[in-house]
Amino acid sequence: MVDIIDPFKNASSDIIDPFKSSSPSEVSEDDGKQFYDGTAIGEIGEGIVSGVIGIGEGLFGLGALAVDVVADTNYGDSVTEAAEAARDALGLDPEGILGKGAEIITQFVVPGVGVASKVGKAAMAARKLAGKTGAMTKAERFSLAGKELAAAGAVDAAVTTDGMTTVGDWVDMGPTQTSDLIGLSGREKALARMGNKLKVGAESALLGGVAQGALMGAGKALGGAGKTIGQTKIGQVGAKAVNEKLDKVGRDIDSLLYRRMTEAPENISTLERRTADIIAFGRYRGYLPGQVATKRELLDGQVQIQVKKADRILKDLDSEIDTFIKKTPEGEGNLDRAGVMSKVESYLTEADASVKARVLSELPRGVQQNARRMRKHIDTLSDDVLKSNFLKEKKFTIDGKNINDIIEQNINTYLRRRYKIFEDSKYVPTEDSVKAADSFFVGNIKATEKELTKMARKDVDGVFSDDFLLKNGLTKEAGEDGIQIKVGAKVTPELAKKARESFLSEYSIKARESLGGGRMARDRLDTGMFMSRKDVPDELRLLLGEIDDPREAYLGTIADLSQFTAVDDYFGTVAKMARNNDGIGKLFRDGNSLSPLQQAGLRERGYIKLGGEDGASSGVQVVGRETDALEQLIGRSGWGELDGFYVPAPIYKNLTRQVLAEDSIGAVGLQALFGSFLKLKGISQYSKTVLSPITQVRNLTTALAFATANGNIPIFGRGGSLKDSAQAVFANITNKGSDKVFDDLADAQRRGVLGTNAELREIQDSLNKGIGVTARDPKNFIEAVAGTGGGVREKLARSIGKVTKPLEAAYQGSDDFWKYFNYNAEQTHLRNALKGSSIDEQVAYLSKGIDPIESDSLFKNSVRSKGGTGDLNADYVDELIKNRAAQIVRDTVPNYNKASSELVQLGRRLPVGNFISFPAEIYRTGFNIVKQGLDDMASDIPAIQTRGRNRLLGFATTTAVVPAAALEIAYATTGVGREEMDAYKRSFAPRWEKGSVLLPLGKTEDGKIKYVNFSTSNPYDVLSRFTNRAINEADDAVKQGKDLGQVLEDVALGTLSEVFEPFMSEAMLTESLLDVTIRGGKTATGAQVYSASDSFGARQGKKFAHVIDTLMPNVIPVNVSGGKIEPSRVVRGFFGSEDGMISSVDKMGRERNPLGEFARQATGVSILEFDPKKGLEYGAYRLGQQQTDAKRKFNRVTDDFNAGTNTLTNAFQGANNDKLRIDKEYYRMIQDLRDMGMSESDIRRVLKKNNIGGVKGIMRGKFEPFKVTKKNRQEMRDAGISDRFDNSAVIEIQRQMRNLSLDPAAAQPAPRISDPSIVDPFKTGPSPVRVPSAPAIVDPFKQGSLPQPAPTITQASATGPVNPALLGGNPAERAANSFLQG
Helix, strand or coil: CCCCCCCCCCCCCCCCCCCCCCCCHHHCCCCCCCCCCCCHHHHHHHHHHHHHHHHHHHHHHHHHHHHHHHHCCCCCHHHHHHHHHHHHCCCCCCCCCHHHHHHHHHHHHHHHHHHHHHHHHHHHHHHHCCCCEEEEEEHHHHHHHHHHHHHHHHHHHHHCCCCCCCCCHHHHHCCCCCCCCCCHHHHHHHHHHHHHHHHHHHHHHHHHHHHHHHHHHHHHHHHHHHHHHHHCCCCCCCHHHHHHHHHHHHHHHHHHHHHHHHHHHHHCCCHHHHHHHHHHHHHHCCCCCCCHHHHHHCHHHHHHHHHHHHHHHHHHHHHHHHHHHHHHCCCCCCCCHHHHHHHCCCCCHHHHHHHHHHHHHCCCCHHHHHHHHHHHHHHHHHHHHHCCCHHHHHCCEEEEEEEEHHHHHHHHCCCCCEEHHHHHCCCCHHHHHHHHHHHHHHHHHHHHHHHCCCCCHHCCCHHHHHHHHCCCEEEEEEECCCCEEEECCCCCCCHHHHHHHHHHHHHHHHHHEEECCCECCCCCCCCHHCCCCCCHHHHHHHHCCCCCCCHHHHHHHHHCCCCCCHHHHHHHHHHHHHHCHHCCCCCCHHHHHHCHHHHHHHHCCCEECCCCCCEEEECCECCCCCCCHHHHHHHHHCCCCCCEEEEEEHHHHHHEECCCCCCCCCHHHHHHHHHHHHHHHHHHHHHCCCHHHHHHHHHHHHHHHHCCCCCCCCCCCCCHHHHHHHHHHHCCCCCCCCHHHHHHHHHHHHHCCCCCCCCHHHHHHHHHHCCCCCCCCCCCCCHHCCCCCCCHEEEEEHHHHHHHHHHHHHHHHHHHHHHHHHHHHHHHHHHHHCCCCCCHHHHHHHHCCHHHHHHHHHHHHHCCCCCCEEECCHHHHHHHHHHHHHHHHHHHHHCCHHHCCHHHHHCEEEEEEEHHHHHHHHHHHHHHHHHHHHHHHHHHHHHHHHHHHHHHHHHHHHHHHHHHHHHHHHHHHCCCCCHHHEEEEEEEEHHHHHHCCCEEEEEEECCCCEEHHHHHHHHCHHHHHHHHHHHHHHHHHHHCCCHHHHHHHHHHHHHHHHHHHHCCCCHHHHHCCCCCCCCCECCCCCCECCCCCCCCHHHHHHHHHHHCCCCCCCCHHHCEECHHHHHHHHHHHCCCCCCCCCEEECCCECCCCCCHHHHHHHHHCCEEEEHHHHHHHHHHHHHHHHHHHHHHHHHHHHCCCCHHHHHHHHHHHHHHHHHHHHHHHHHHHHHHHHCCCHHHHHHHHHHHHCCCCHHHHHHEEEECCCCCCCCHEEEEEECCCCHHHHHHHHHHHHHCCCCCCCCCCCCCCCCCCCHHCCCCCCCHHHHHHHCCCCCCCCCCCCCCCCCCCCCCCCCCCCCCCCCCCCCCHHHHHHHHHHCCCC
């Protein structure tokens, strides 16, 4: 047993604190892991001397290698022994970060940087000799960087020594993992030593980047520390300590929620209750125990396995029917498609075995096989129903009959049917169906008597009078349940009509019935589909408008039966857990085993009974009448084996959902207005993702990060197979593949790995469920979009569905590809890591956190496994490995089923946020990746520890190292520096790029900057962009000369805006609606939708076009910009020309070409462009407008009859305060353009060309205050207030503010004027201005200044960002920006 050492505790001498300067005695010699011995200076000194010795060891060893390889000698060992002897003689033993770091820097960084620098200087000298004096081209910069990296790598290879740890060694995988020299000698050892040197050199060149030796040194220092910390007991101990603290937080949260559910209100404070409710509100499982939530989470996958199987069978069936029809000549009484399908349906529903066999024999041979498969599929699931937990309990009866018997009687003939009378409120039977029904009743006296008896019992108008009875040969008799109507010799046409109307009326009333409100089970056992069935004759089914579609009937039947068995397994497992688990058993109390007084005690404590004769139903009542006995039984039995259980109120809420009565004003209004809006929101998201080719590509490429973040590297190392993933997903999409592939897919689906794409499922829920406030949600996309009335709308929706379904499958397939890869990679890692462990150790590790009931279920699955080895222990471990791998994937890769917290569900129903499930999942999975890595590092199994390090390194590399390295490489090789990109971000970037990682690609000849938004390709960008935004905001605030308080405020607000941006930003549809309403025809970026001078009709047309553009699929080759329809960039690229009908240049002047557009579509990478000249145009116009708005502050009071002296003076001061702030921003923009390489002449030329004046002072960095115009003075005279205008005060303000520096870094006096609070604003006489001896002006950026309302600032619209291409990676941004595509 390993004691857990807490590195954060100082109270006990048994605890090792890695952050404390401990003496060697505090750490055992076996561990030998102190961070440094003695003083810091001593450790650094030891490291430096040891590094110098290491250089010699490496160089002399390099010479010895050549001799050893040729002569098969061991001189290399002699060099190593000599170096170690020197260290021993000098007492050198550098340890920890200080000592080891100093050694690494001395041995590698100093010589590496030195040589690389000399190589760089030599290259520059050679370039100069060649007569090249201008700026280096991109090719030259790449060449220089390559030479420097190669030099640094060569030096590192030369000076490296035995035992040097690479990153490959740290994670125990990869091409740079060094070879073990133990047991080798002579030539073999020399070759291995040489290979290790080359690996160190290659890793140095690869990881060195632009910083070369510095970065590599840091990497090796980390590697050394990793060997000290990660691969030793301190690493395990530290991981255990951190992990234990995280686990403790989790346990404390669970304890708080448990107390909230089980303790009396007086025993828990209001604050604790509210805290618990908030935590549960944001947690996907709410108050549910983890094991219960996991079981519920897997429900959908169990159903989808069977639905996918049914899809494959139907695909084969259609193929066989097509083959049969092609080979069969028309006419001659041969079956057509409808005839074949009709016989298939007859075969599926026929109860008589002989008739069933005859019908089957009449089908084509290929069709027969698939019809048998369909029947067998239904029979297998029916058998599962008969073996269900629910039917084991013989406790539900109706009319003296056990419902188990009723279900067993009906199940083999069950086939879901649809009738128009229930779906179309305006349904009218056809003339043929009416004739057929009348003929049926004429020939069926008993059926007629039954319908007439029902009519007579309800008769209040005297229809069944003696005359009527006599005329139609009827008699009235007394029966047990009331009167009985008996028919005489025959059924007359009039009686048949009455019977038909009675039959139709009964179903019409049921169709019109509304369900009430209340709480209904989220998941319920649908026993009603068996118990409420009636054997309706064919003629009457025709009267009800049966929708004759055997494919849909088969699919619906499979869905019903598989849903029944999945929910039954869920409820049955929870019931077993409750009976065997003390924790869950206190939350799920079996009321069937409690006395009445015990049950009363639970109710007093706030527990709610599920089902039972006096408990909560799983459904809601019908409005307007009492629930009959059958409906009550269906509602009660919907809880399955949980019937009669008591649960705390919070858990009851998690097991149910609140719905409104279908006929309530609230429900009708919400569905009509908000429900429709959410469907349109879903359509807009669907159009910009599923129906966008470039987003389809990005959905595949960016999901690679989910693998690398977990340390599952596709290129090398032990893990999953990309080929296997591709084959499996292709089979899943096309329904074509081997049985083994489909078995593997079903296994992954059953474990909740596949079919859980966060964005797609969110869209589907928005489309299918809308607001979801009533008990009956649409069953599918067709029903959601077209309604249930059939007709043209449904046919259109079905036609569209045929096109979009494959695209949905492809979008889901991209997500499944990487999840399947991760699932198999995690299995492989687990199997390799556990190879040397005993069965007991493997089971102990793999079954951690699994309920014994679930563990028993897994064991039974391993016994039943077709692919089992015959060794029960090995098969059980294999099942546990698959279960653990699936759990890891569900926890560390975005999964829609995990994004179902009440908070996220609420957010999805709001008009803000795009794909909020995705960023919520990134936060959850990001934490879980780190937690899983720490869990593994805390293990006692060495190989599991290595896997933990591997995962943490993968996460750090994916989320931090790769973006940083990409930036550094881009800055060094493209000729566009950090200052230029920072300048762009600061003054010109739209809000969605403020916190993004923008990689420059270079500059065009005319100065345009080309770049890519790397953040759109990095799904983990949401974890770091708030940090980037904080840095940018701090930098901007400092450069604008803001005080510390304002800097902190800007940083805080900017950071919070990035955190909440995915959740609170306007949804695409919402944004477009606000553009044409609240924002008055302007977008959030300032682009104009319509002009005020447009006619009424033109404005309305542009408004409509702007909104409808958000709903248009990106695959459509047109865009709407400014209310005008234009060719898309793809059309311009492939079909545009300079003088053709379609121009290759868009209205922003951007050239589109075929190669560029093909590359964009194929890779999903959009190359963006920023034109500084255009940026200046837009920026100057925007700031000019703001200056005008600032001047209005004074202009508004010059014609105010009530304005006094102080009002006029303060307004003038306030207007200039605003202008000062705006001019500082203006100056900052000019400076940023200068930083971006724009010359003074170019800046002035652009301003002059666009007739932008008033910027001379700004160009000089000096402030020019407003002047009082002749118009101002005339307005004051007209208003009779010119005598109140204090001209001397205004002149003093102008004097003090004129030539004030616009550069925030320049020192300037603290401005101040007389306190306006002591001046009477209604005073009519002049008021002297008190000017202090050190005159100063009011500074709007300093505390104590006059408060002035800040004008709304609109972001500059620049060439690149105004109409950005659809961005990828983070779905929230890629969808939000896609409709602005240029």
